[in-house]
Amino acid sequence: MWLTNSSVGRKIVMSVTGLFLVLFVTFHALMNAVALISFDAYNAICEFLGANWYAVLGTLILAGGFAIHIIFAFWLTLQNRKARGNIRYAVTSKPKEVEWASQNMLVLGLIVLCFLVLHLVQFWAKMQLPELMGEHIMPGKWYLEATFSHLWVLPVYLIGFAALWFHICHGFWSAFQTLGTANDKWIERWQCISKWWATIVFILFAVEACYFTWFFAL
Ligand code: HEM
Secondary structure, eight states: OHHHHSHHHHHHHHHHHHHHHHHHHHHHHHHHHHHHHOHHHHHHHHHHHHHOHHHHHHHHHHHHHHHHHHHHHHHHHHHHHHHHTTHHHHOOSOOTTSOHHHHSHHHHHHHHHHHHHHHHHHTTTTTHHHHHTTOOOOOHHHHHHHHHTSTTHHHHHHHHHHHHHHHHHHHHHHHHHHTTOOOHHHHHHHHHHHHHHHHHHHHHHHHHHHHHHHHHHO
């Protein structure tokens, strides 16, 4: 298939799955923000999402999106390295105009992935998974307390959020460029929108993690 056989096709797959994941983290940050206002409302949202088969289908689509994005990231990186051959090793200084994040997308993505594995073990594996298997689970607030009552969680989460900030800062505008919507004028606009978007998502997650740590651990 063209989407997998050509490098342009593979870049399009990366862009579309990446934009989908940006939408997910944005909704996820907004949903968690409900807990800053009312734990009862947050418990109700968790209960609704956990028991709802549409939500389960959404989770499966999301997992597919993550899997495709990660597999294609390795595929494209290997392909680029092969195409560049030894030149990569001959370069000692990175071009000024290429931002740091754009050259470290794979590493940043891997840090986000490590964070994600830890995060899913702490939440998804204790909430949605047992519920799917018919087990009784606690209200959402209980899991926030179980996680954020440990002080080591906050710095680890902040590192994950920072990697996500860099990753979105570059990935978001780059996706629009790949999809052909960025001419000379628009590329700067997309870069500005990317930075703002990534910063708002980062602030939301960071404020949430700090608040939960303050509330449950201090
Ligand atoms: C303060 C920060 C965060 C909090 C408090 C938080 C909280 C949660 C909770 C409670 C769940 C379980 C939902 C359920 O199973 O019903 C969950 C699932 C999940 N989180 Fe987070 N999260 C945070 C940050 C993030 C970030 C930064 C990412 C992505 C990089 C992320 C990705 C996911 C994914 C993929 C799932 C599983 C999908 C799902 O169950 O719908 N989370 N999170």
